[in-house]
Amino acid sequence: MKQVTVRLFAAFREAAGFDTLAHATGAETVAELFAELCAAHPGLRAEAAALVAINNCMADWESPVGDGDEVLYFPPVAGG
Amino acid sequence: MKFQISDRPIDRDGLRRALQRPDCGALAVFEGWVRDHNEGRAVLRLEYEVYRPLAESEGLRILREAAQRFGIGDATCVHREGLLELGEAAVIVLVAAAHRDAAFRACRYIIDEAKRRLPIWKKEYYADGEAHWVNCRHCAARPAADEAAAC
Secondary structure (H helix, E strand, O other), rough: EEEEEEEEEEEEEEEEEEOEEEEEEEEOOOOHHHHHHHHHHHHHHHHHHOEEHHHEEEEEOOOOOOOOOOOEOOOOOOOO | OOOEEOOOOOOHHHHHHHHHHOOEEEEEEEEEOOEEEEEEEEEEEEEEEOOOHHHHHHHHHHHHHHHHOOOEEEEEEEEEEEEEOOEEEEEEEEEEEEOOHHHHHHHHHHHHHHHHOOEEEEEEEEEOOOOEEEEEEEOOOOOHHHHHHHO
């Protein structure tokens, strides 16, 4: 198992009820990790335009999850 | 080039003065204001949440892209965070260039990319007491390869 820190923002944070979570996971990719979180937090759902970052770098949904990573999930953005 | 997140009202005149330079004959400005309605609902105020570390680095990258594409003299963008009342400027883009065409085009590019790419979220507070996070339905998920490469 890998130990990661998950951070959620805006609508994702409110849906899941947490903003930062220390989490042990066997997920291979950040997409799999998000699916795990959705299963554990029924309010949380995947969104087509959501973005993901690993250790403050924008990442692909198929990017691998590494031990010690901080994974950030951004709901669809709406600046301006 | 300057990109900033601000929790205070934006000093537009100060930003304008800072952009003045002798080789620029045009200044294009875009301001996004808090509006009293959205999709048929009366809006009372807005709240912006910003993930600063990435908003600031990505915002600066957008300004540099605009400089490269349009050959402008200088550009500034400031976006607010926190609670904003009706009529306040939520975002401002200023572009100085030798001529107006580059200034207009760069200004448009910067605001469009900022809305699409920056980790900023908007919550609308309505007259009926409800509040919702706004989804930008026109914004496509960004292909991540080029962004990941920039890290």
